[in-house]
Amino acid sequence: MNSRVLDEFHVPENVSGNFKAKCKHCESYISGSTKATSNFLTHVKRKHRDAYLRVIEIKKEDLGQSKISTFARGTTKYSSNDPNQQQITDSLVHFIAGDLQPLSIVDSKYFQNLLGKLNPKYQFPSRKHLSTKLIPEKSTEIRNELKGNLAKAISVCLTIDIWSNRQMRGFLGITGHYIHEWQMKSVMICCKRFKGKHSAENIRHEYEDTVSSYDIYEKITCIISDNAANMVKAFDFALPGFEEEQKSFDDESESDGEDNC
Structure with a gap:
């Protein structure tokens, strides 16, 4: 016993x-x-x-x-469900994603030696496990948290840009800006490959797909971009809730024109 x-x-x-x-x-x-x-x-x-x-x-x-x-030989490693193992792995994912480190860093014997000295009981995740499970799970967690924060915002301003890398692969980036508890917040809500022509129709389609996935279409009050022709054409429309203000502005412009005649 x-x-x-x-x-x-x-x-x-x-x-x-x-x-x-x-x-x-x-x-x-x-x-x-x-x-x-x-x-x-x-x-x-x-x-x-x-x-x-x-x-x-x-x-x-x-x-x-x-x-x-x-009498034990070597060091007993943490089990996969050990809180210490999970905490270190979570910090490792944050380090790789937050500092834009290559996934191959987990294969580096020098990096493994460093963490091994700090905690010999830690088990390194494989590169495949990192890319197919750990990072996607963290991405989903952060996305859900971001969606919840945007749901609390009264209004959201967006900045949008599209560019090509040296291999001429297009990328679209959309950043959201809002006020939460009297503090300005800026978050990246989209950074993805942009395939096909950089036409106004394609840009508008990707934009609407992104804002609908976060359910913020009715909250957008301002969109900022460069003055490229495709960008201007893509967002040449009245924002939600601003139709009446646009109409009022147009009426005032016409009135001013009549007074000047």
Whole structure:
């Protein structure tokens, strides 16, 4: 019997006889009793290596024996669901995306050596796992957060530009600006490949596709771009909610014209 292993479970109060306890490291419920803890120990040994080593180490200390870490070879790595593993991985994704680092940095032996010195128990994600799972998940998380913030904005001003790189591949960028709690916020809501001709129709289509995905079409009060002919033509329309103001402006212009005659 190893009662120390029960510290790794949420044990019901005032238990007597058999009971079920929920593992603190996962969602599993394990059956056992205070007198027979083998099921709990087996679960921890199979699923949560770090917790198992901690339980065994405590047991060795209680018996006045040497710590198991003295005999362990190498360093036990974090499991994928360990909070420390997840926290470091999240920071790694932020570092790569926020500083525009290449995905290949996780394959660099020098970078791995650096983080290995800082925390030998951390397991590096593969480049494939990073590109197919971790970054897309973080992108979705940030996009949902941004969408929620824009939903709170009363009005949004946009700046839009389109350009080509050295390989003549087109890219469209749209930045949103709004006030939240008396502070100016600027966010990138679109930066993507722009395929096909840079015509006014194509620009307008990509613009409408972007603003509709964030559900901010009715909140846009101003669009700023350069004076290229395709840009001017793409946004040569009255913004939502400004039709009456435009009409009033036109009426005033006509009145001024009559007075000058």
